[in-house]
Amino acid sequence: MTFEREVGDMGATQKIAEFIVRTEFHSFPEEAVYLSKRLFLDCLGVALAAVEEPVVQKLTRLLKTQGGKKEAWVWGQGCSFLFSDRVDQRDDEPCVGFR
Secondary structure: OOHHHHHOOOOHHHHHHHHHHHOOHHHOOHHHHHHHHHHHHHHHHHHHHHHHOHHHHHHHHHHHOOOOOOOEEEOOOOEEEOOOOOOOOEOOEOOHHHO
16 A cells, blocks of 8 residues: 555645654665755854854844743854744844844
């Protein structure tokens, strides 16, 4: 029985969830695993390189003053911040942290 027949009339989210649950690591192509690892390391490297940028330091200082429940760890900053509601952004004005 194919995956499509087993899931039948499920919604898209349910189909994706079933596919993820049934997928095993060894079923991924070796090249896909290699590229995924490489992209993760690239992302991490860029994030850590940005730690010393003045705009990142300014934003970090601003977020530290906001208080609230600590939900999101910030790489390279040694702190965590509230993930939601930290930046008030409207279509007609820039982010509050960069005014």
